[in-house]
Amino acid sequence: WAIHAPxxxxxxxxxxxRGAVILAHNYMTPAIYHGVADVVGDSLQLxxxxxxxxxxxxxxxxxxxxxxTSKILNPEKTVLIPDMDAGCSLAExxxxxxxxxxxAQYPGAPVVTYVNTTAEVKAASxxxxxxSNAAQIVAAQDSDTVIMTPDKYLAQNVxxxxxxxxxxxxxxxxxxxxxxxxxxxDDFRDWNPGTRIIAHPECPPDVVAASDFSGSTxxxxxxxxxxxxxxxxxxxxxxxxxxxxxxxxxxxxxGPCNMCPYMKMITLxxxxxxxxTMSAEVHVDTAVAQKARVAVQRMIDTSR
Ligand code: 13P
Ligand code: SF4
Numbered sequence: 338w339a340i341h342a343p344x345x346x347x348x349x350x351x352x353x354x355r356g357a358v359i360l361a362h363n364y365m366t367p368a369i370y371h372g373v374a375d376v377v378g379d380s381l382q383l384x385x386x387x388x389x390x391x392x393x394x395x396x397x398x399x400x401x402x403x404x405x406t407s408k409i410l411n412p413e414k415t416v417l418i419p420d421m422d423a424g425c426s427l428a429e430x431x432x433x434x435x436x437x438x439x440x441a442q443y444p445g446a447p448v449v450t451y452v453n454t455t456a457e458v459k460a461a462s463x464x465x466x467x468x469s470n471a472a473q474i475v476a477a478q479d480s481d482t483v484i485m486t487p488d489k490y491l492a493q494n495v496x497x498x499x500x501x502x503x504x505x506x507x508x509x510x511x512x513x514x515x516x517x518x519x520x521x522x523d524d525f526r527d528w529n530p531g532t533r534i535i536a537h538p539e540c541p542p543d544v545v546a547a548s549d550f551s552g553s554t555x556x557x558x559x560x561x562x563x564x565x566x567x568x569x570x571x572x573x574x575x576x577x578x579x580x581x582x583x584x585x586x587x588x589x590x591x592g593p594c595n596m597c598p599y600m601k602m603i604t605l606x607x608x609x610x611x612x613x614t615m616s617a618e619v620h621v622d623t624a625v626a627q628k629a630r631v632a633v634q635r636m637i638d639t640s641r
Contacts (some may be wrong), residue, residue, distance in 0.1 A: 338368070344605035345372035351612040357417075358392040359608070360407065362399035363554035364574045364600040369398055371580070373608060379555035380406075380452050381467040385637060387411060396611060397619070400599045402428045404619045405456045409629045416619040419607035423599045427453040427539075430509035431487035436461040439484050443505055446482040449474055450632065451491060453511075456621045460628035462486070463635070468538050469553035470640040472498040477639050490515065493542045494551065513595045514539035517572050522547040525570060525592050532591055533566035537573040548572060561588060574600065 345368065352359060352373070360383050361374035370377055376386045380403065387395065387407040394415045397404035402425055404418040436448055436458060449471070450462035459465055466474040471491055475483050476499050483502050485492035487509030496504040517540050526532060535557050536548035545551045550560050554573065558581055561569055565585065570592030571577050578590035611617070621629070 341368040341372060341605060344368075344609055348373045348605065348609050348612060351609065352396070355394055355612055355615070356392050357394035357396050357612060358390050359396045359398055360386060360390075360403075362403060362600065363558065363580065364576050364597055365398050365580075365603060366576055366601070367579050368605055369603065369608065370576070373605070374398065377580075379467065379469055379553040381469045381553065381636075381640065382555055383407070384410065384452065384467070384633060388637070390414075394615075396608060398603050398608060399423070400425045400428075400597075401619070402453055402455065405621055405629075406452060406633060408619045408621050409456060409459070409626045409633055412621075412623070412626055415615070417611050417615065418617055418619055419604070419611040420602040421617045423602040425453050425599055426512040427451060427487050427509050428455055428458075431458055431507055433457045433461040435507065436486060439486065439505070439507065443482055443484055445480065446484045446505070447478045447480050448484045448486065449478065450486050451488050452633070452636075454487060456625050456629045458486070459632045460625045462632045464639070465632045465636040467553060467636070469556055470636065471495045471538070474636060474639055475499050475502055475504065478502070488539055490541050491538050494538045494540075494545050497542060497545075511539040513574055513597045514544075514572075515541065516595055517541070517544045519543040519547040521593075522570075522572065529568060529570075529591055532568040532570050533561075533564065534570045534572060534592075535560060540572055544572065561585065576600070 358375045387410045396417045400423045408416040448462040486507035489506045492506035534548040535550045568589045575594035
């Protein structure tokens with residue numbers, strides 16, 4: 338902490354002077370998560386919070402699609418991201434014309450798009466979803482066939498939860514979660530009996546099936562906080578365990594984890610620079626933002 342303290346103090350001071358609020362995803366490093374964030378959460382919580390902030394400036398500590406969502410919901414506010422290049426393999430996997438192709442293949446089927454996408458892709462979709470409400474959103478669609486984009490594994494995991502729907506999916510995946518295999522989990526359980534294994538739904542379905550619980554990043558935190566297992570393996574990004582381990586000394590966090598190279602582009606130094614220079618500002622074309630807002634707002638309204 339000693340090496341982070343000067344940055345944390347400088348950011349918190351400048352944040353007040355700028356009238357800014359810091360919205361941080363659960364994958365941020367502990368120094369950001371505990372030191373400078375005003376709000377922490379999963380994608381849905383951050384999107385909902387973005388509709389409630391009073392401050393004129395939002396600093397999004399997360400990846401670009403999250404900052405875009407905040408801007409879509411707050412066109413009049415200044416939304417900053419400390420590193421414009423903080424992308425996401427899912428967001429990069431699909432374009433608006435890809436959505437049009439899927440619509441042509443499955444005429445009349447609603448398009449449920451994961452928030453891990455660009456504003457243009459959201460604008461081409463009917464409704465968004467996150468990992469915490471995907472099954473609920475799909476179940477609420479007034480159609481037997483539902484198109485889910487772009488995460489094929491999230492779609493397959495939702496298909497197991499909503500068997501009454503025929504779900505067709507796009508071929509995207511998260512580079513962090515697709516690396517896990519069911520064999521890794523089974524081997525780990527053999528070596529460490531009693532370990533509670535908790536997987537994010539961006540993992541392949543056989544990985545989710547081999548786990549004890551699957552949920553969004555906040556769902557995972559809530560589960561571990563509630564259950565307090567003696568040993569827990571979080572099958573997700575590495576900062577998750579680091580961020581909650583101090584508050585849960587009775588839980589031994591074990592097993593390998595994977596780092597998201599995009600999330601890790603957000604650092605204290607870049608947050609300070611961002612507040613200092615009031616950059617990099619996120620812009621979304623007005624017409625695109627208007628359409629994308631409909632898809633995001635429908636999701637928020639359906640998940641309340
Ligand atoms: P959550 O909505 O569960 O926080 O997931 C976001 C994400 O990018 C996970 O990889
Ligand atoms: Fe995208 Fe995966 Fe990183 Fe989440 S963990 S931001 S889904 S690449």
